[in-house]
Amino acid sequence: MKLLVRLRQLALQMWFLPAVLSLVALMTVAAAHYSAALLPQDLPVDIPESATQTILTIVATSMLTVATFA
Incomplete structure (x- = not known):
């Protein structure tokens, strides 16, 4: 029970x-890198x-516009 409370507090922090x-x-980049060998050339x-x-x-450019006006 304490673990769940601690995990919830952790998840509510701004950096989480x-x-x-x-x-x-990072996992997506690694998966793309290693799966490239599986694709036909x-x-x-x-x-x-x-x-x-x-x-x-x-x-x-779109992301910059959204970030500017958000």
Whole structure:
């Protein structure tokens, strides 16, 4: 019972959610890195680097806008 109370107090602290999301992001990166070997090398879709850069720029700009007006 004490453990549950302590865990609830811990979860309510301000740093808890960003720490958990950071760990999830790290696990996602690791999973993507290790699963790349499982994908076939001759995929029919070839996305150029410039398209990826454009998409990432759009996402970053949108996130900056949301953060500014939030």
